[in-house]
Amino acid sequence: MTGKRSIRIWQAGVGVILAGSWQLAVSAGLLDKFFFSRPSDIAVRVWDQAVSGKVWPHLWTTSLEAMLSFLIGGALGVLSGFVLARRPFLSAVLDPYIRVANSLPRVVLAPIFLLWFGLGVWSKVALGVTVVFFIVFFNTYRGVREVDPAIVSNARMLGANERQLVRHVLIPSALSWIFSSLHVAIGFAIIAVVVGEYLGASMGIGYSIAQAEGVFDTTGVFAGMTVLAIFVLAVGALVQRLERRLLRWKPPQQGSADL
Amino acid sequence: MGSGGRRRVGVGRWNGWVQVTPAIQVNGVTRRFAKPSGEVFTALSNVDVEIAAGSFVSIVGPSGCGKSTLLNLIAGLAPADSGSIRVYGEALAGLNRRAAYMFQQDALLPWKSVLENVALGLEFRGINRSARAATAADWIRRVGLEGFDSSYPHQLSGGMRKRAAMAQAFLVDPDILLMDEPFSALDVHTRLRMESELVSLWSGTGKTVVFVTHDLEEAIALSDEVIILSAGPASKVAGRFSVDLPRPRNLIDIKTEPRFQEVYRVIWKTLREEVLKTHV
Numbered sequence: 059m060t061g062k063r064s065i066r067i068w069q070a071g072v073g074v075i076l077a078g079s080w081q082l083a084v085s086a087g088l089l090d091k092f093f094f095s096r097p098s099d100i101a102v103r104v105w106d107q108a109v110s111g112k113v114w115p116h117l118w119t120t121s122l123e124a125m126l127s128f129l130i131g132g133a134l135g136v137l138s139g140f141v142l143a144r145r146p147f148l149s150a151v152l153d154p155y156i157r158v159a160n161s162l163p164r165v166v167l168a169p170i171f172l173l174w175f176g177l178g179v180w181s182k183v184a185l186g187v188t189v190v191f192f193i194v195f196f197n198t199y200r201g202v203r204e205v206d207p208a209i210v211s212n213a214r215m216l217g218a219n220e221r222q223l224v225r226h227v228l229i230p231s232a233l234s235w236i237f238s239s240l241h242v243a244i245g246f247a248i249i250a251v252v253v254g255e256y257l258g259a260s261m262g263i264g265y266s267i268a269q270a271e272g273v274f275d276t277t278g279v280f281a282g283m284t285v286l287a288i289f290v291l292a293v294g295a296l297v298q299r300l301e302r303r304l305l306r307w308k309p310p311q312q313g314s315a316d317l
Numbered sequence: 318m319g320s321g322g323r324r325r326v327g328v329g330r331w332n333g334w335v336q337v338t339p340a341i342q343v344n345g346v347t348r349r350f351a352k353p354s355g356e357v358f359t360a361l362s363n364v365d366v367e368i369a370a371g372s373f374v375s376i377v378g379p380s381g382c383g384k385s386t387l388l389n390l391i392a393g394l395a396p397a398d399s400g401s402i403r404v405y406g407e408a409l410a411g412l413n414r415r416a417a418y419m420f421q422q423d424a425l426l427p428w429k430s431v432l433e434n435v436a437l438g439l440e441f442r443g444i445n446r447s448a449r450a451a452t453a454a455d456w457i458r459r460v461g462l463e464g465f466d467s468s469y470p471h472q473l474s475g476g477m478r479k480r481a482a483m484a485q486a487f488l489v490d491p492d493i494l495l496m497d498e499p500f501s502a503l504d505v506h507t508r509l510r511m512e513s514e515l516v517s518l519w520s521g522t523g524k525t526v527v528f529v530t531h532d533l534e535e536a537i538a539l540s541d542e543v544i545i546l547s548a549g550p551a552s553k554v555a556g557r558f559s560v561d562l563p564r565p566r567n568l569i570d571i572k573t574e575p576r577f578q579e580v581y582r583v584i585w586k587t588l589r590e591e592v593l594k595t596h597v
Contacts, residue, residue, distance in 0.1 A: 211394055212424035215417060216489060217441040226437070230428040307428040309471040 095276040103281040113285055119261040121289065123179050123251040127186020128244060135191045135243075136236060139198025140228070149199075160192045164250060168257045182254035182262070189250040190243045194236065201235030202228050234308065237301045244293050252286065263289075338406045340493055340525035341368040341391055346400035348386055360386045362551035363400070366544060370405070370492075373519065373526040375536035377588060378546030378555075379595040384529040385421075385497050387546070391527060392418050392495050405492070417491035419499040423478055425470040431457060431481050432466040438489035456484040460514065476507040480514070487518055494519070494526045501530070512539060513568045520565065533588055537562075537580055538571050545587050548594040556587040 077097040083089045084096045107113035142149035168185055175181035205228055213227045255264025263282050270278025343366040350358045360383040368374045376384050389395045390402060393412040402409040404416075417438075425434045433440075436453035444452075457466055460480040470478055479499060486494060499515075500508040516539060519526055530536050536543045540560055547555040560580055562571065571577050 206422075206424075208420045208422045208424040209426060211392075212418065212420060212485075213426070213437070213441075214412060215392060215394070216438040216485065217414075219441070222441050226429075226440075227426065230426070233428075305428075307430075307469045307471070 092274070093276060095280050099277045100280045100284055103277050104284050107281060107285075113266075116261060116263050116266045117285060117289065119179065120248070120251060120255065120263040120286075121293075123182040123254070123262065124186060124244070124248045124293075126179070126183045127190055127251060128247045130183065131187040131190025131247065132194050132240065132243060134187070135194025135239075136198050138191075139195045139232075140202055140224070143199045143202035144224075144228075156192075156195075162188075164188055165253060165257075168254055171254070172258045177258055177260055182251040182259065185254040186247045186250040189246045193243045193246060194239050197235045197239030198232055201232030204235075205231040234305055237297075237305065240297055240301075241294060244297060245290055248286065248290055248293075337370055339367045339403075340370040340372075340405055341366065341527065342401075342403040342406075343367070343387070343391065344401050344403070346387075346390060346397045346402060348383070348390060348395070349398050359551045360549060361390075362553055364546075364553055366554060368525060368527060369542075370525055371523045372541040373516075373528065373539055374542045374544060375528045375530055375540040376544045376546060377530060377533055377536045377584075378552065379548050379588075379592045380531060381549045381595065382546040382591070383549055383552040384531075384546055388418075388495050388497050388527060388529050391493075392416055394418075413493070413495075415491060416493040416495050417486035417489055419482055419486050419494065419496040421498040421501055423470065423482075425478060425481055425485070427470050430467045430469055431462060431473070434470070434481055435484045435488055437485060442489075452488060453484070456488045457481075459518070460484045475503055476511060479503065479511055483511075483515065483518065492524060494524055496526065496528045498530050499528075500535075501532075508535075509569060515539070516566070516568060533581065533584060534572055537577060537584065538566065538568050543584055545584065545591065548591045555591055556584070558584045558587075 080089070080094070081097045084091050084094060104113075142152065164185060167188060168181075171181040171184045175184055209231070210223065210227055213223055218226065251262070252264035252267075255262035256268045257264075259265040263286055267279050267282035270276075270282060343364055346361060346364045347359065348361040350360060352358050364387065366376075366387070376387060378384050386395070390397050391404075391409075391413060393409055393416075404413055426437070429437070432450060432453050435456055436449040439449035439452060454466065457463060460483055462477060462480050462484070465473065465477065465481075470481070473481065482499070496515075500511050503511060512535065526539075528536070528539060533543070537560055543558045543560060544554060545556040545558070546552045558580075562574075562576060562580065
């Protein structure tokens with residue numbers, strides 16, 4: 059009973075049970091429909107929004123913001139991770155500042171970014187970047203530092219110069235670390251931009267959730283969450299495909315279920 | 318000179334090479350490490366070694382005697398704290414560009430195929446793809462890995478990975494091959510076969526091999542000369558022995574030959590003392 063098929067069946071089963079008991083609890087009057095809505099209502103709402111086209115501009119804005127913060131934050135994170143891992147002195151000097159910056163709760167930055175970058179896309183991107191950057195940065199740093207010293211020595215003895223060492227040894231070696239951070243980073247990028255939208259925007263899923271909440275439309279709030287969840291899963295699957303392509307040299311890991 | 322009771326026991330005779338510039342001259346080399354506790358640990362103290370060009374020399378010693386440290390110094394992977402190292406007469410500064418290194422652990426790049434790994438030295442030298450593929454394919458055949466060109470290291474057995482590493486090292490055509498217990502992770506029989514292949518790849522090339530091992534039998538079977546390092550810390554050369562077993566040698570059966578055993582007994586007398594000094 060551990061085949062891919064049976065895992066899929068059980069996964070669907072868990073979902074059906076969760077949604078089903080929610081639905082039943084509301085029908086039976088155990089949960090108040092006003093506060094908890096109903097899976098069937100939420101599904102209808104998501105469908106309506108998709109068909110009427112109301113959801114797409116919001117989803118587009120959110121995904122644009124998430125992608126931009128992911129790309130900018132990821133690029134900055136990989137770059138600084140590499141530089142600091144290769145320059146121990148610099149990393150020692152900057153260490154306290156990085157810690158301080160990383161320990162800041164991002165939500166408190168949102169109002170500042172709203173003031174600096176306005177209600178549009180860029181204030182959300184800025185918020186997303188501050189989240190993505192640190193996740194990718196720490197993983198890249200660690201990935202580069204934990205390269206097998208024998209492999210580095212071997213490449214150097216075979217005549218690799220600094221640039222070749224980075225390209226042929228350090229980047230590939232750090233890649234599995236970077237990838238594991240990308241999974242997390244994508245999720246956090248979306249959370250950050252949605253929080254940004256929620257606090258002040260004119261567009262986006264976070265904005266639409268805030269709007270629904272403003273009129274006590276629980277179904278609208280859950281519909282927004284559902285759209286987000288589907289989006290996060292789709293993007294995650296995409297990253298995983300890319301990862302599988304780029305890390306095909308890795309021995310298959312034991313017990314890694316196909317999630 | 319004369320440190321650490323350096324002596325030549327008359328197992329064999331030296332002939333011919335004395336006037337030629339040695340491949341490697343290690344003079345009065347000391348190497349210290351700072352332990353995490355802050356103490357200074359002296360790995361090698363005032364070591365003198367001379368390795369003749371074209372010879373196969375093994376460095377043997379009890380565990381922790383600084384064999385690998387010495388090899389890393391010769392490779393230029395680590396600097397000596399005092400003393401000097403000369404390679405074909407030239408003072409070594411930085412990496413030893415005339416040497417290739419075979420590591421004890423797997424040091425193939427896991428993200429590159431066998432072909433890419435073997436060709437790595439050429440890639441670093443800027444040779445174009447088709448030229449390096451041709452050369453690498455030839456070496457892959459010579460080490461008996463035909464058909465595994467596009468396999469990744471994790472798909473190979475331990476012995477096959479060592480074959481690939483051997484091809485990788487030989488392909489850059491180094492004057493010196495430094496080998497740090499390259500076969501110690503293999504089972505006895507695979508190891509015997511790899512030793513034979515190493516010797517047949519090496520013989521007639523004029524390359525100098527420095528082979529670190531803790532296994533005296535392996536050292537004698539392969540080498541022209543065996544250097545014994547004393548027990549650490551502050552190891553020095555405890556003895557040098559030439560091995561005059563005729564070549565080509567049949568490595569599969571050589572250990573049963575009386576002459577081999579005679580050589581073994583002589584060298585073991587020195588090594589034995591060092592082994593017994595080691596705290597285990």
